[in-house]
Every structure is written in C-alpha cells, then in structure tokens.
Amino acid sequence: MNGEIASSLAPEELLITTVADMLSGLRHVAVGAQSPIPGSAALLARARSDGALRVSMLGSETHSPFTDGGRELFDCAAQGRIDAFFLSGGQIDGEANINLVGIGDYPETKVRFPGSFGSAYLYFLVPRVILFREEHTARVLVPKVDFVSAPGSSDTNMNRTGGPHALVTGRGVFDFDANKRRFRLSSVHPGHDTDEIREHTGFDYDSGEQVPETRLPDGPTLELLRGQVADEVAETYPAFATRLFGAVTAP
Amino acid sequence: MSELVTSAEDLAERIPDGAKVALAPDYSGCSMVTARALISRGAKNLHLIGVPSVGFQGDMLIGAGCVKTLETAAVTLDEYGPAPRFMAAAKAGSINVIDGTCPAIHSGLQAAEKGIPFMPVRGIIGSDLLEHRDDWITSTDPFDEQDGPLVLVKAIRPDIALIHAPLADRNGNIWIGVRREMMLMAHAARETFVTAEEIYDGDLLADEARAPGTIPGLYVSALAEAASGAWPVGLFGRYGPDDAHLREYLERARTDEGFASYLEEFVYTPRAAK
Known part of the structure; x- marks a missing residue:
C-alpha cells in the first residue's frame, strides 16, 4: 500500500498533506492570495476535521465567513480569532524574515515582487504562521533578505502573539525555534537528502544526525484529497486543480 | 439628480489628471470600462490606491502611462502570474510605488471615513x-x-473611489452585497463614481435584505450603466474572469509593442465584451 502511494503521489500532493497535518486541531485557518497548495491543505484539514475547522480563503465564495469587507480578516487576526495563516517570500532568510517587495537596494529594486500584502501585520498576530515556498534554492533561501516585508522575530517589548511555525519547501520541512531565531530541519521529502538540502539552502540552520523522511499520507487521506477536496480547490484555483487532479467539478 | 446617471466615458472625463483614485482588487468590483475610458482620454499622473491591492486594472493603467504614484499592498494577478506592466514600470523607475500592507490601507481609509487624522x-x-x-x-x-x-x-482620503457593482438605482444607491471594502472606499473618498451592470428601477434601500449591502446614494456622485463593465476580470455573483482574454493580455503585455497593440485593439478601438 505504502509503495503504491509513494509511486502515485505527486510532489504537490505531499506538500498539501504535510501542511494539512500542521493544521489539525485548529479552529480557524485563513488563506491569502496566490496560495493553491496551502489552500488545498486547509481544505483537506477541514474535510478531515468533520467540519470543526473553519477555513477562510481569499477568492472563495464558498469558504468565506466574512461580511465586512477586506478588513475583517485583519480585525479577526488582531482579536486572536485566526489560528493559522500562510506566508511566502521572494526571499526568506535564516531568521524567518520574509521579502515580498524585491531584490536589490529598495526602492531601486532589480527584481520587483508583487508587494507585502498583509504580511507585515499577520506575521505578528497569527500564532501559527506556516512559511511556504515550493522553490528551495539558495536564491530564495538567503542569509539575509534584501527587504524585510515582515520580520520573523521582534524585540520582547512588542506585543506579538504570532510568528513563524515552520517552513515547508519542495525539498523538506523546517521548524522554527523562536528563542534561537533559527530554523531546524525536521524532515526531508522522499527523493531528496540532507546534503542536497544543505547545498541549496543559503542560510545556516540546525539539523540532527538523522533527519526523518516526510511522512506520506495514508490511502483514505489521498482519496479525500483527490475527490472532495480537489473539487473544493477548483472553485478558487481552477487551473491548479485541473493540472494536479485532472477533471474536477467545482461545487 | 438628473446628472447622476451618465456614461463611463463621462466618468473618465470627470476624473482629473493627478487625482487620487481608490480601486478595488480584481476579485471585488473593478470598473474596467472606466479604466479603458481613462486610457482612451489620455489620463496622466493618477495616484492609484489599491484597496488593498490592484490587479489587471492597475497593470493596464500603469502600462498606458496614466499612473504617477501607486499606493498599494500588492499588485497581483493571482493565478495568472506576475503583473507585466507593473514589473516593467517598477524596473524602469517610471512610477513611484508607495509600498504598504493591507490592514494599514484599510485603517487609513477607516480614519478618513471617521474624519479623524x-x-x-x-x-x-x-x-x-x-x-x-x-x-x-x-x-x-x-x-x-x-x-x-x-x-x-x-488617514487616506482618496479624491475618488471608482467601482463597478451589480446593481444601482436611480437615486445612486449601489448594491455591493458582502464586498464591503467598496463601502469603506465610498465612505472615505470625497466622491464615488460607479458603473453598474444594471440600473434597478426601484429603491435598493427599501429592500431590507439588500439595504445592508448597499452604498447609500449620499456618497455617490455619478454612475453609469455598463453591462459587462468589469470585463475582462470577473464580477462576484455575475460572471467569472475571461480566462482566454486575460491570458492573451499577459502574453501581449510582456513587451512594449505587444501591449501597445493590445491597447490599440481593445482600448482605443473598443470591442464589445464577449
């Protein structure tokens, strides 16, 4: 069974199930713009929670509990009503600072990214922020970001209730140690190894002697993902859902 | 009240060069028909405010040279990838970008709607x-x-909030449903200009189910009926984005020449929405 799953599992599916495992037991997960894999993970976690997990997904009409415009998500976060959120970065550094603005000496950026979105706020206020970036290269995972859209840590006088929980990439998973302000490699995806990850990571991080392989999903989880969840994802991310899961029926 | 209902071209004429114009993101209500009219009339030096981000609408106005300043939390075309004309303008330094973050934009507008600094x-x-x-x-x-x-x-005080909505009545009441970022925009801006899919012959505020999702006419200076006014982006509850067209835009907007040919074909010589 495990061999069967490993052979049919798309890399994106493993990322989805890995992130979904980080959301179990939560009450409310919000998903921002351009987040098909985190969005799929949130919907998978919701499907497994038997409806206990609320998902608020930007761009979705089915999964949006808000009636007070774009600001309501942020107001909810400040009140502690959002347990988990996802952020990414054109650059992410070893202290979990993220850069969504550009490469080079701002404002004269050589490469311009889309912008900071709500990161400079939500990173401070959502307890479990999962950093997600599929591309795992020294170009993305840098020693120090060129521009801090949102800092990974703050001075102790900041009233900060949120911050980085983990970093999930196409090669593996890191936990973040807030006290040491450092990542620790916690698992390696099948087909990748620790040397390769060290080589393609631009920042220094902690790692044990033996790093486990990222846990594969079980059969029922995969079935749920490829069935009900795929259809739900298609409502917000039709191109992604079709590419990954084939024919889907948006609800 | 006789001048309230007008055309998208007239709305564009009434948005002066240099105006601070608040725009909704692509998933909310974008008056693309007025954006095209602004490009056609050769608008210059606009200060766009993304509430809290802009998409195709912002990219197109930037590419057409209408924008001097862009105040936004992001420029995003979502699944379609990076915004080509914004990237080119940012690289060339031809626009001034005031980088913000979503809740700071919402809060700045909230200060304006409350009349506090x-x-x-x-x-x-x-x-x-x-x-x-x-x-x-x-x-x-x-x-x-x-x-x-x-x-x-x-406080962020736009000169004009420019939006597209499914319904408007002849008193200038605008139904926006749950897309209440447009309510915030209307409250905060000095004037609100609206295009609507349909003019509703009745009073939107008289319907208790609709009234909470309706911008009262007291905030609205002018409105125009424009079926498919958000095309080629979508309008909530009405139609989705025109995927094939947006992909064509992206392809052509990758180069200056391609973008110019896009404007020539779809903006200066407007075609009916599909």
Whole structure:
C-alpha cells in the first residue's frame, strides 16, 4: 500500500498533506492570495476535521465567513480569532524574515515582487504562521533578505502573539525555534537528502544526525484529497486543480 | 439628480489628471470600462490606491502611462502570474510605488471615513516598510504603556473611489452585497463614481435584505450603466474572469509593442465584451 502511494503521489500532493497535518486541531485557518497548495491543505484539514475547522480563503465564495469587507480578516487576526495563516517570500532568510517587495537596494529594486500584502501585520498576530515556498534554492533561501516585508522575530517589548511555525519547501520541512531565531530541519521529502538540502539552502540552520523522511499520507487521506477536496480547490484555483487532479467539478 | 446617471466615458472625463483614485482588487468590483475610458482620454499622473491591492486594472493603467504614484499592498494577478506592466514600470523607475500592507490601507481609509487624522495599527514594527513611509509613525499606547509600541497610519482620503457593482438605482444607491471594502472606499473618498451592470428601477434601500449591502446614494456622485463593465476580470455573483482574454493580455503585455497593440485593439478601438 505504502509503495503504491509513494509511486502515485505527486510532489504537490505531499506538500498539501504535510501542511494539512500542521493544521489539525485548529479552529480557524485563513488563506491569502496566490496560495493553491496551502489552500488545498486547509481544505483537506477541514474535510478531515468533520467540519470543526473553519477555513477562510481569499477568492472563495464558498469558504468565506466574512461580511465586512477586506478588513475583517485583519480585525479577526488582531482579536486572536485566526489560528493559522500562510506566508511566502521572494526571499526568506535564516531568521524567518520574509521579502515580498524585491531584490536589490529598495526602492531601486532589480527584481520587483508583487508587494507585502498583509504580511507585515499577520506575521505578528497569527500564532501559527506556516512559511511556504515550493522553490528551495539558495536564491530564495538567503542569509539575509534584501527587504524585510515582515520580520520573523521582534524585540520582547512588542506585543506579538504570532510568528513563524515552520517552513515547508519542495525539498523538506523546517521548524522554527523562536528563542534561537533559527530554523531546524525536521524532515526531508522522499527523493531528496540532507546534503542536497544543505547545498541549496543559503542560510545556516540546525539539523540532527538523522533527519526523518516526510511522512506520506495514508490511502483514505489521498482519496479525500483527490475527490472532495480537489473539487473544493477548483472553485478558487481552477487551473491548479485541473493540472494536479485532472477533471474536477467545482461545487 | 438628473446628472447622476451618465456614461463611463463621462466618468473618465470627470476624473482629473493627478487625482487620487481608490480601486478595488480584481476579485471585488473593478470598473474596467472606466479604466479603458481613462486610457482612451489620455489620463496622466493618477495616484492609484489599491484597496488593498490592484490587479489587471492597475497593470493596464500603469502600462498606458496614466499612473504617477501607486499606493498599494500588492499588485497581483493571482493565478495568472506576475503583473507585466507593473514589473516593467517598477524596473524602469517610471512610477513611484508607495509600498504598504493591507490592514494599514484599510485603517487609513477607516480614519478618513471617521474624519479623524490617523488610526493605530498593530504589527509592522521591524518591517522595512516603516522606514520608507513618512505617513506612518510609531507611538506608545497612551492608556497602557505595557501594551508595546503601535504604528499610527495617517488617514487616506482618496479624491475618488471608482467601482463597478451589480446593481444601482436611480437615486445612486449601489448594491455591493458582502464586498464591503467598496463601502469603506465610498465612505472615505470625497466622491464615488460607479458603473453598474444594471440600473434597478426601484429603491435598493427599501429592500431590507439588500439595504445592508448597499452604498447609500449620499456618497455617490455619478454612475453609469455598463453591462459587462468589469470585463475582462470577473464580477462576484455575475460572471467569472475571461480566462482566454486575460491570458492573451499577459502574453501581449510582456513587451512594449505587444501591449501597445493590445491597447490599440481593445482600448482605443473598443470591442464589445464577449
């Protein structure tokens, strides 16, 4: 069974199930713009929670509990009503600072990214922020970001209730140690190894002697993902859902 | 009230060069028909405010040379990838980008809607955004010093909020449903210009189910009926984005020549929406 799953599992599916495992037991997960894999993970976690997990997904009409415009998500976060959120970065550094603005000496950026979105706020206020970036290269995972859209840590006088929980990439998973302000490699995806990850990571991080392989999903989880969840994802991310899961029926 | 209902071309004429114009993101209500009219009339030096981000609408106005300043939390085309004309303009330094973050934009507009000078916002401290904003300052909580520092963002008062909505009535009431970022925009801006899919022959405020999702006419200066007015982006509850067209835009907007040919074909010589 495990061999069967490993052979049919798309890399994106493993990322989805890995992130979904980080959301179990939560009450409310919000998903921002351009987040098909985190969005799929949130919907998978919701499907497994038997409806206990609320998902608020930007761009979705089915999964949006808000009636007070774009600001309501942020107001909810400040009140502690959002347990988990996802952020990414054109650059992410070893202290979990993220850069969504550009490469080079701002404002004269050589490469311009889309912008900071709500990161400079939500990173401070959502307890479990999962950093997600599929591309795992020294170009993305840098020693120090060129521009801090949102800092990974703050001075102790900041009233900060949120911050980085983990970093999930196409090669593996890191936990973040807030006290040491450092990542620790916690698992390696099948087909990748620790040397390769060290080589393609631009920042220094902690790692044990033996790093486990990222846990594969079980059969029922995969079935749920490829069935009900795929259809739900298609409502917000039709191109992604079709590419990954084939024919889907948006609800 | 006789001048209330007009055309999208007239709305574009009434948005002066240099105006501060608040725009909704692509998933909310974008008056693309007025954006095209602004490009056609050769609008210049606009200061766009993304509430809290802009998409195709912003990219097209930037590419057409209508924009001097862009104040936004992001420029995003979602699944379609990076915004080509914005990227090119940012690289060339031909627009001034005021980088913000979503809740600071919402809060700045909330200050304006309350008629107060600023609004405190959590977070942000430690972000490089703060270093580049002279309209944001850090402060302590005057009621509780233990609370830690806060950022005060100056009120954002747009000259014009420009939106597209499914329904408008002849009193200028605009039905926006749950897309209440457009309510915030209308409250904060000096004037609100609207295009609507349909003119509703009745009073939207008289319907108790609709009234809470309706911008009262007191905020609205002018409106125009424009079926498919959000095309080629979508309009909530009505139609989705025109995927094939947006992909064609992206393809052509990759180069200056391609973008010019796009404007020639779809903006200067407008075609009916599909």
